Amino acid sequence: MQKKCKKIRKKGVSVVFTMICILTVGTMELFAFQQQETAEKFTQYKGEVVDEASKKPLVFASLAVEGTNISTITNTEGSFILKVPNNITDGTVVVSFLGYKSKDIELSELKPNKNKISLQVSLTELSEVNINVPKDAGALVRETLATKGDNYFEDPTLMTAFYRETIKKRRKNVSLSEAVVNIYKTPYHSQRRDAVELYKARKSTDYSKLDTVALKLQGGPFNTLYVDIMKYPEYIFAEEYLSDYKFSFSRSTRINDKLIYVVKFEQLESITEPLYAGELFIDVENKTLTSAIYSLNITDKNKAAALFVRRKPANVDVWPTEVAYRVDYREKGGKWYYGYSNVLMEFKVDWSNKLFNSVYSMTAEMAVTDWEKNLDGKFPKSRERLKKSIILSDEAVGFSDPDFWGEYNIIEPEKSIESAIKKIQRQLKRSKSNGSSASKP
DSSP: OOSSOEEEEETTEEEEEOOEEEEEEOOOOOOOOOOOOOOOOEEEEEEEEEETTTOOBOTTOEEEETTSSOEEEOOTTSEEEEEEETTOOSOEEEEEOTTBOOEEEEGGGOOSSOEEEEEOBOOOOGGGOOSOOOSOHHHHHHHHHHTHHHHBOOSOEEEEEEEEEEEEETTEEEEEEEEEEEEEEOOTTOOSOOEEEEEEEEEEEOGGGGTTEEEEEESTHHHHHTTOTTTOGGGTOOGGGGGGEEEEEEEEEEETTEEEEEEEEEEOTTOOSOOEEEEEEEETTTTEEEEEEEEEOOOSHHHHHHHHBOOOOTTEEEEEEEEEEEEEEEEETTEEEEEEEEEEEEEEEEETTOSSOEEEEEEEEEEEEEEEEOTTOOOOOGGGSOOTTOOHHHHOOOOOOTTTTTTOOOOOOOHHHHHHHHHHHHHHHHHHHHHHHHHOO
């Protein structure tokens, strides 16, 4: 992420893009293992959330401990890990997913492992739709953006979040970076930007799979933080550019027993610059955005490449083939707040001296796992804040023991990620062992 976000201007159209990636020549690296002992002050629960009928995993389902700010989210395989402080013994876990009926589960009913939670689809009958819905979908979007100061957090908030970014070459994991960060979230009506502070971080990278090219993501947690549309509407729905989109009602669904209308949006055919298309999930009664799923128009690969590729070797062409975003909000006490977001980018790398091109995908995701009010409004000092130009894979240290994160809630790793970590760790151990043997007299 550059300090000044890149703007593309043509024929009066201005679009701000939040994702910048770097392509540089890389070399093989070795990483130290960081050890940290953590006293067990929590109870851990693992399991999966599935569709009751099909038994298919529900991706990005939310689990929250009722009456607290503790939460987590399922991974792309529907699996979760939830850590609850030991002083909470009789709590209730609320499991929710867009379009499904929420389920309350007592902590006493959960096992340490292999919990299987099934959710039922929430069907919305047309007779239930009795809210005075605006006939103009665009007007609903404008009203939702205009009332964000009323419906979202009004107080400065200190959030704990888990962030992960992965790079894959086709289906093989190449790089994984993870971090626990503190987000100093400012009120939604405030123009002041959020600050991010790095608490813990680790990484594992196997550059041997990168064909001597290191694909790196610049911006780290800011890439996901700025997907918070209600806090940063200027990145997609700046007031003066809303007229460049066509809005229409798609369908209705439910989330947390609230009736949600789905608004589709896409750029007008007369607009040639790359804009966005997707769906907004809006609580019509309260004019609140609860989720958004959208993607960038990358039809013109040259324009798209100019937006994302910061640096590359001269004999390589690189362009994105997919750029997709998602953001989910959560509610507590009648107020909504940023809960989860992810970004997926897929690139093709074409070497002039090679017959076949390579396909890489980069994924960044962040989930808020706890928060508290920051009533004094304190911000970390400038030197303690993450810079928007950060490359997390360069800042992190290395992968360590399973207790590295201690009591902090994280997103359960996918099986493919776990396998990649173990494989790279074995390689590092062999490298260390060979190095020690060579140094003996």
